Amino acid sequence: MLSAMPELPEVETVRRGLTMAMEGRRFAAVTVRRPDLRRPFPPDFALRLTGRRVVEVARRAKYLTLFLDDGWVLLGHLGMSGRMLVGWPDTAPPGKHDHVIFDTDDGRRIIFQDPRRFGLMDLAEAASLAEHPLLKDLGPEPLDEAFTPAVLSAALAGRSGPIKTALLDQKLVAGLGNIYVSEALFRAGISPERAAASVAGRRARRLVPAIKAVLTEAIAAGGSSLRDHRRPDGELGYFQHAFAVYDREGDPCPGCDCATGVRRIVQSGRSTFFCHKRQS
DNA sequence: AGGGAGTCCTGCAGGC
DNA sequence: TGCCTGCAGGACTCCC
Numbered sequence: 001m002l003s004a005m006p007e008l009p010e011v012e013t014v015r016r017g018l019t020m021a022m023e024g025r026r027f028a029a030v031t032v033r034r035p036d037l038r039r040p041f042p043p044d045f046a047l048r049l050t051g052r053r054v055v056e057v058a059r060r061a062k063y064l065t066l067f068l069d070d071g072w073v074l075l076g077h078l079g080m081s082g083r084m085l086v087g088w089p090d091t092a093p094p095g096k097h098d099h100v101i102f103d104t105d106d107g108r109r110i111i112f113q114d115p116r117r118f119g120l121m122d123l124a125e126a127a128s129l130a131e132h133p134l135l136k137d138l139g140p141e142p143l144d145e146a147f148t149p150a151v152l153s154a155a156l157a158g159r160s161g162p163i164k165t166a167l168l169d170q171k172l173v174a175g176l177g178n179i180y181v182s183e184a185l186f187r188a189g190i191s192p193e194r195a196a197a198s199v200a201g202r203r204a205r206r207l208v209p210a211i212k213a214v215l216t217e218a219i220a221a222g223g224s225s226l227r228d229h230r231r232p233d234g235e236l237g238y239f240q241h242a243f244a245v246y247d248r249e250g251d252p253c254p255g256c257d258c259a260t261g262v263r264r265i266v267q268s269g270r271s272t273f274f275c276h277k278r279q280s
Numbered sequence: 281a282g283g284g285a286g287t288c289c290t291g292c293a294g295g296c
Numbered sequence: 297t298g299c300c301t302g303c304a305g306g307a308c309t310c311c312c
Contacts, residue, residue, distance in 0.1 A: 005305060038288075038307085062306080080305040081290075097290090116289045118306060134307095161283060170307080178305065268284065270305080 006078040008142065008175030009215055011062045013222030014084050018110070019057040021086045022066065025104040026053045034099040038079060038120040048123060049074065049102075061138050061174035065129065073126050075134065079118025085111040138174040142211050147173060149208045153200035163199050164192035165268045167211075176211065179246045180218065182273045184211040186245045186255070191279040192265070192272045245273040253278060 006014070030046040042048075053069040066074040078084075089109045094101065100112040100121065112121070124132045139155065140147045155172045156163070166172055167181045176184070185192050188210035190203055199207060244254045249264040258277035265272050 007306095077306085079289090079307090114289095115291070116305080118289070159282075165283080168306090269286090271303095 005080050005177055005179060006062060006082060007177035007180050008062060009180070009218035009222055011059055011064060011078060011175075012219050014078070015057055015059045015064055017086060018064070018066070018084060021108055021110060022054045022102075022104060023057050024054065025106055025108070026051060027102055028105045029101075029103040031101040031103075032099070033094060033101065034117075037099060037114065037117050038077075039122070041121060042123045045121070045123065048072070060129075060135055061141065061170060062177075063135065067126055071126050073124045073129055075120075075122045075124050075129075075132065076112070077120050077134075079114055079116060079120070081116040082112065082114040082119035085113055087111075137171050139170060139172045140174065142173050142175050142215055147208065147212075149204035152208055153204040156196045156199050156204075159196035161196055162192060162267055163190060163194050163196045163207075164272050166196035168268075168270070173211070175215070178270050178272075179243065180211075180214050182246045183243055184214045186274055186279060187214060189279050191276075192267065192274050194280070245275065247271075248273060 027049045030049045032041055032046050035041050049068075052072075054066050055069050056067040058065045058067060062077060064074075064076040064078075066076070068074060076082075087109055088107060089103065094111075095113065097113050097115040097117075098111045099114055099117070099119075102110040102112075104110070112119070120134075122132075122134070130136065140151060152173065156166060159166050164181055164185065167176050167184070168178065182192070184207065188203070188207040190199060190207055194203075245262050248262045250261055252261045253275040255275060255278045258275060260276055262273055263276055265274075
């Protein structure tokens with residue numbers, strides 16, 4: 001069983017969990033145990049957070065944005081193995097991948113754990129958050145009403161590469177990753193190898209709702225399993241989700257009775273899963 | 281400018 | 297049993 005990587009639905013699920021644990025709370029203590037993540041923490045990171053109140057826990061694409069009471073924002077990315085563990089302090093020694101420990105003023109402890117250290121945390125001014133280097137080039141939120149078939153096909157015009165690769169580009173639409181791209185293309189009946197620019201008109205009108213549905217259903221699945229995470233040692237943000245094609249090479253296609261079943265190919269060094277008959 | 285390859289990092293699966 | 301290799305992923309940098 002493959003655990004879900006943090007794409008938009010997983011980050012959204014983490015956001016909802018952190019809202020319950022952190023919103024309205026002050027940081028009583030912040031400890032950085034390992035500063036060398038994907039990019040260095042800003043100077044005095046822990047000091048600047050200590051005593052601050054979390055006004056709102058929000059999200060932009062795969063980034064968590066914690067708005068603080070001093071006009072600054074704690075920006076976080078889970079990379080591909082990042083987790084937020086919500087619980088209470090205990091006597092167990094910290095794990096080797098527990099990189100940041102947040103203690104709130106009501107006694108909770110939130111641990112940012114990231115074995116592969118592809119995640120990051122930064123501080124940004126709320127007033128200019130959209131201009132932050134990590135956020136300024138991000139495309140539209142896929143679940144936003146502004147993300148329409150017309151917007152998507154306009155962004156795809158002139159792209160000669162395959163649609164699969166284009167959808168992974170966060171400048172085009174922000175929040176999809178390798179798993180949900182395969183799932184959305186399967187649902188839309190569009191081949192991952194199709195030229196990106198040819199996804200327009202009818203195909204774009206199928207793809208956009210497929211993206212929204214796949215993400216919405218995954219969020220709903222994460223949100224419902226979140227209720228099981230009330231335990232003190234509960235881990236936020238991951239859920240078992242049955243994918244239609246992802247990591248199912250050789251399985252029967254869930255949408256037709258073709259002989260080949262789910263196929264796996266590699267595009268730009270990344271696995272793609274699809275049904276050759278159902279998707280064109 | 282678009283697109284591809286290489287890079288970071290660790291855990292895990294598979295082969296022998 | 298244990299070692300060794302390869303693979304997984306997000307997103308940046310460095311080419312062409």
